[in-house]
Amino acid sequence: MTEFRRFRGTDRYLTSDSLESAVNCALALGRPLLVKGEPGTGKSLLAEAIAEGLALPLLTWHVKSTTRAQDGLYVYDTVQRLYDSRFGDGNVKDIRQYIKLGPLGQSFASANRVVLLIDEVDKADLEFPNDLLHELDRMRFRISETNDDVVATERPVVIITSNNEKELPDAFLRRCVFHFIDFPEKSLMKDIVAVHHPGLDKALIEQTLAVFYELRELRGIRKRPSTSELIDWIAALRTAGIDTVKLDKELPFLGALLKKEQDLAAFADQLAGGRRFRS
């Protein structure tokens, strides 16, 4: 049995058994961990927590719709080189000066083990994950301009998050350890709130949670409020010095919880019995 450093969550980030198990699988097998789940359940924060828990540096790669897989490895700044050659700046002969490693490239090149977060992988083009398969598998790639190989000495811990906007390709999924973050149950949520708002009045926690879960169960809610919204809402309540809440039409700072106009309308229909939010 090989021993390795296991992940157990941090003071600020509470985990469940299955999440810890998935993270440890990914650590032990050197595979990327794919995390899915409702928005606001702490997918991206997980990478920070792992970095903190294992005391490793964190690199982040925010994927956008225009991101190409190549950007993560390296970028060859041809335009800069072109200009330098025209105006005689810099050492144009040295191509290496114009090669900039992307986040994935940096994580390979790093002498020590790092945590790499590939955030919202589903934002990019459909073929994006496929283009990364080989590099994630072998943890190496070649810079074709200079024929240099970038090889990871220590396999980085790769955490990939997805919001399900696109299906990910099967070949990619097969290489990942998968975890779906459940929406926290009340008891866990209580702990989470306690972590973010230490010393909060017990009665207020009970009330806010009751309201929060009831709100999530309301009919016709499209974007159900999530953990991060609850935390923000409680912060707002504390700042305003409100110490009792109950689910009625006068709910304070409703906008912190419900963010869609249709949801506000649904809320009004069911609780206020009126059309306060209808325009």
Next chain:
Amino acid sequence: MFVEFLYELRKRKVPVGAQEAVAVAEALAKGLHDSSLDGFYQVARALMVHSEQHLDDFDIAFGQYFRGIQATAIEINEELLSWLKDPKPMRELTPEERAMLETLDLDEVRRMLEERIKEQRERHDGGNRWVGTGGTSPFGKGGENPSGINIGGSSGRGKGGAVQTADARKYKPYRADASLDIRQIEVALRKLRAFAREGTERELDLDKTIDETARNAGELEVVVRPPRRNNTRVILMMDVGGSMEPHREYVSQLFTAAKRATHWRELRTYYFHNCVYGKVWKTDGFQDVVSVNELMQQCNAQYKLVLLGDALMAPYELLGVSGFSAEERMTGLEWLIKLTSHFERTVWLNPEPVRTWRGNTIEAVSRVVPMFPLTVEGLGESVDQLIKGRSRRG
């Protein structure tokens, strides 16, 4: 021993294969499962399931496969359960004792439990052999044994057993074949994209620029090209009225999602009743007639045609002719053949469950138009068909 479990999963269409088996074996070899069924459940789930759609199937398969263990436990007679009902608290274990407990494997535990139940005749607490409470025997309640089987309730350390967790089936809402909501449809439809370079030249073509500049002896020569644009054009034809009434909800959801899909170059929607004959309508109230021949003249073969209907009708509605003009003398089926031969990519989405597709007009229609059920899975497959005409599954 988990190889058979692998087949149990495959039976439930969870896509697992050798790669997953090897991964799980590697994880077990590294002791990631902490030698417990709970741990095995977590590890196997993380490595074998790749999408929340399959979590429920995994739970069912897990429950089924490891039920043997539970089932034996459930057969334990009432009396035994009543002994377990008021548990005695457990004493602290020494590390040696704990190490000893780690060593049992599941099969052995199972076999031992069966034997033990056969032999046991009275209540036991705090022991290490019989089914009882507060002890270190692998069976019983409120005790601790990492490889043990929990009988009738939670174990001492406050964790439900893996089989119980599996039995709770809390991932049911994420199943792919159960429900369709607009967002899921949107996700499926989003795959229907085809980029092509069109329009005015506005984007810098870096490679060509460098090439041209080099040819130009270093004097900067900028080359531009048209930006990539989406070139998907979709025709959606929907059956309304009659036997389609019960499916109204699904159809309107698909319609909303399709309308909302802004990534298409063009979306045309038409309505028909029962089957496409010579004409289709622009509204569901059967107004604004469009002749199918005209439509085929306007739209080239690259349009993707999606037909949506239950394809359930009286045989004469599909095969009979109604008039004398050339248009009216073609049967519904012939019209469908004409449409599929004009458009390169055609699919038929059917809200009726797949098991009802035999021995009626659905079967006849599905021979002409590739047919898919109106579920998230079916929709995904139909989109694949529309993109590359990938062959249909089973």
